[in-house]
Amino acid sequence: MVTITEQDRTPLTIGEGIAFITHYPDSLRKNNCFSLVGSRCGDRRVPALWISKGAPKLGWCWAGNPHTWLGSASCAGRAG
Template identity: 40%
Template sequence: MPLPALPPVADQAEKLIEIGATGPLTPDLLRKEAAALPDRPGLLVVGGLAPSVIAPLMRRAGRPGFVVEDMTDADDFAPVTEVPDTPVWLLEDLERGDDLQNASPAEAEEQFAARARVPMLLTEGVQWVLQAPEVLERNHCFMTTGSRLRKANGRLDARTPAVWISNGTGRDGKERRDAPKVGWCWWNNRHTWLGFGSGARRYAV
């Protein structure tokens, strides 16, 4: 199945304004920044958004998104890949990484390097779902290995963030069944239903 097409960049900006996902940018400034980007396919990304703030803005099956209860430090997962030092950028040629399902995050990173792909940030993954909720499908969700948590000793935490669909079990609660969720998996574990979000490049003005 082909991935859902993203709206034009200007329309994506209006969507973020409508749902209140502009971060420190005023609506007019976001429009200005978006207008400076090339009008070509890609995801409009607003930098610096907190996952805990934008995850509840996701919608699926009429239910709001959420961050799993044991990821209270979701906002501390920071980029481990190069990102532009600009308020917004365009992430181009998005892939959900279905062909990498059942690979571990470590193995997926090796594939990204071989294919010259950039791993998706957690905030980019959430913003993708904000713009195209249909990108999350049962048995076809994705991890975002571009964001990791660095511990006090300098080592990376083994948890790796992901965006998928709740089954409404355990601490999620039955009322959250089918809702989009931000969670995590272990760095060396494999999951048959999780691909790996990536892009070909990040473009900024």
């Protein structure tokens, strides 16, 4: 979150992440997946989208666990 906010960006939500991969399905690949920090509910769980057994998965990871394949999706702005 620190890096995202320092770059004047905001994290994506679950809905935005699903919409993004619907329009850009090739952006979600094995070893290139992303968390959706904008939908955290106040505990250590962070929603994420990843590939498992060749299919996209929506679930969560623990905040602070190092995953080299998992980034945090963000955007510079939203269109109304």
